Amino acid sequence: MAVRSAMPWPLRWAGAAIVLGFCGAIALWAFEFGKDIAGLDSGAKEELLRLRSDIATIRAERDKAQSVFNTSASLITAEKTAQERLAAQIKTLEAENRALRDDLGFFEKLIPTAGAQGVAIRGLQAEVLQGAQLKWQILVIQPTRNAPEFRGKLEVSMGGTLDGKPWMMELPGGFQALSFRQYRRVEGMVDLPPNAVVKNVSAKIVEGTATRAVQSIKL
Numbered sequence: 677m678a679v680r681s682a683m684p685w686p687l688r689w690a691g692a693a694i695v696l697g698f699c700g701a702i703a704l705w706a707f708e709f710g711k712d713i714a715g716l717d718s719g720a721k722e723e724l725l726r727l728r729s730d731i732a733t734i735r736a737e738r739d740k741a742q743s744v745f746n747t748s749a750s751l752i753t754a755e756k757t758a759q760e761r762l763a764a765q766i767k768t769l770e771a772e773n774r775a776l777r778d779d780l781g782f783f784e785k786l787i788p789t790a791g792a793q794g795v796a797i798r799g800l801q802a803e804v805l806q807g808a809q810l811k812w813q814i815l816v817i818q819p820t821r822n823a824p825e826f827r828g829k830l831e832v833s834m835g836g837t838l839d840g841k842p843w844m845m846e847l848p849g850g851f852q853a854l855s856f857r858q859y860r861r862v863e864g865m866v867d868l869p870p871n872a873v874v875k876n877v878s879a880k881i882v883e884g885t886a887t888r889a890v891q892s893i894k895l
Contacts, residue, residue, distance in 0.1 A: 794818070795826055795881050797891040799861075802834070802877040804868070804895065810834060813863040814879050816856065816889070823857060828883035830854045830862060836875035843872060854881065 799815035812832060829851040835844045847866065854862065868874065878892040 794820075795828075795883070795888040797879055797881060797889045800877065800879045800891045800893050802874075802893060802895060804874055808868060810866045810868055810874055810877070811863070812866070812877060812879075813861065814891075815859065815861050816854070816881060817859040818857065825855060825857050826883065827855045828881060828888065831880040831882060832864075832866075832877065833880075834866070834874050834877045836873045838869055838872045843869075845869075845872075851882070 796817055796819060797814060798817055799813070801814075802810060802812040804810055814830070814832070816830070818826060830853075831846065831851045833844060833846045835842075837843055845866070845868075847864070852862065852864070854860070874895055876892055876894045878890065880887055881889040
């Protein structure tokens with residue numbers, strides 16, 4: 677006659693699970709203990725610490741390089757701004773210098789010459805612009821002190837060649853009314869015919885039917 681346990685199946689399964697869990701815990705402890713004995717875990721920790729230290733060093737070097745770059749960029753920007761400001765000042769000084777030279781030349785022309793009387797032409801200038809226009813300028817004066825007002829006209833003519841043939845041209849309208857006491861600067865622009873080559877420019881001051889002054893220049 678045999679005697680068997682009457683333990684229910686759920687209790688049997690629970691007991692088996694407890695035994696298996698206990699065995700697994702023992703196996704895990706044995707594995708970790710084996711790693712500690714072999715030195716694997718400590719080596720991995722040291723490697724991790726070393727990598728973290730390297731990363732921190734690289735980040736510090738990167739931050740330092742970025743700081744140097746930002747400083748260099750700021751210095752370059754400041755230097756560029758200073759150079760641009762200096763170039764602008766140089767251009768301004770050059771323009772002022774040219775203006776002063778022009779004013780000096782202008783007032784030098786106003787100085788009366790010995791024995792000068794009546795109306796005189798002191799400065800006739802002309803320039804051809806891009807072959808299509810002629811820019812001209814003239815300075816007329818009365819060198820005597822307390823001179824009466826002059827009323828007359830200014831005639832400007834230009835000569836040269838047109839299509840290879842002799843050519844001459846006057847201002848549109850023929851003349852320009854002119855009135856002044858001590859001095860006056862007159863200027864203008866003339867449209868040139870196509871293929872015209874200007875070789876000389878002449879200016880004449882006329883009062884009534886009398887010519888008071890004449891000047892010509894060659895280009």
